[in-house]
Amino acid sequence: MKHKVFIDGQEGTTGLQIYEELSGRQDIEVLRIDSARRKDKDERSHYLNEADIVFLCLPDSAAKESVELVRNPKTRIINSSSAFRTDQRWVYGIPELKGHREAIRSASRLSVPGCHATGFILMVRPLIEAGILQRDYPLTCYSITGYSGAGRSGIEEYENESFAASKQLHVPRHYALQHQHKHLPEMALYSGLEFEPLFTPIKANYAQGIAMSIPLLSRILPQDSTAADVHEVLAEYYESERFVKVMPYDSEAYLDEGHFKITECNNTNRLEIFVFGHKDKIHIISRYDNLGKGASGAAIQNMNLMLGFDEGYGLEN
Structure with missing residues (x-):
């Protein structure tokens, strides 16, 4: 049937x-x-x-x-x-x-x-449940996203005859600077945070793909956790998942001469999480297709x- x-x-x-x-x-x-x-x-x-x-x-x-x-x-x-x-x-x-x-x-x-909320929640929720990240942590995050995330209007803005003449469309553009982005309530609620994060989305001149980034400082985490500790928690949480994968720690091999490749998950339902770190600095990044996952x-x-x-x-x- x-x-x-x-x-x-x-x-x-x-x-x-x-x-x-x-x-x-x-x-x-x-x-x-x-x-x-x-x-x-x-x-x-x-x-x-x-x-x-x-x-x-x-x-x-x-x-x-x-x-x-x-x-x-x-x-x-x-x-x-x-x-x-x-x-x-x-x-x-x-x-x-x-x-x-x-x-x-x-x-x-x-x-x-929401597309931005997806990567954010999948990175933050396991850390809060494990006690690595406190619920009242003053969390900041930013995302780089393709213009298709803005829907038909965003696509038409970039894919029309006037694009070549517009200098502003050729460079990345920060938006939602009044910090009222519509994904913020769900980002806080389902990650387990007590307060909404300070979130800055950035739209760039490519069609699709998101990199959601979250920086952390181990010296203000409750257990003074390292980047390796963060990676271990995330890897264990998603070890049996088909579509969410935690990539090897400090994955230099997955970079392009040190540069992060945003669009590697395009046209799939896959989301990949990376953890990088040095001393007390921790950087978590998830990449996925804003039109897919x-x-x-x-x-x-x-x-x-x-x-x-x-x-x-x-x-x-």
Whole structure:
């Protein structure tokens, strides 16, 4: 029997990615709404209530409206917007966190983590659980991300005829400098921090791929832990995981003449964590595809679990 899937927001960046990844599967029937009627509330309601799984690939306000339209108790929702991510009635979809897989399997309402939040939480949560990092640590982080993370508007900004004439688009650009980035609440809640981190995202002139960086100072950690200690905790936490890998400690062999390679996980659902250090300085970096593990790949991984499939079915490792 095929499971019926409806992508509400099928023409956006994440919606298109999910459609492409599901369209070849024999166990899935993707329901397609006429593009001319995609904003028709009655038409959307029909598809929302016919589906076994609904992916919401919409702005927050539209996602909330879609949830209100669902009347079928058997329809299960996977939300990719930031709406509901900190709502405790919704399951937060990072299977690699301890205890999350079982909750995901039985979820009727699930939120896919934000792209920046994914790498951050996967690095911080194990350290807090192990007591290496205190919950009130004044944590800072920054990410370098491809422009596709901004969705269709970001892609159009960089991939149009006026790009060559714009000097500003050719260099990395800091943004969200008012420190109100929409991922901050989930980054604090699901990492276990008492306070939101000081987070600076940086958009650069390449399409996709994220490097999320977290610096730590061992002299203000509760156990004066070293970079090697941090690496050991992370490696043990994820040792049996398929999609999250902790790379060898101080991995000079994985650098390009000392330079970090951001895009090595592109077009996969893989996330790799690196730990570097010297004396009391510790630097943790995760790299992954903002359109893969940071968006559509994570959504499909969660769907697989919810439907009882192997969670890696159809995903590139």
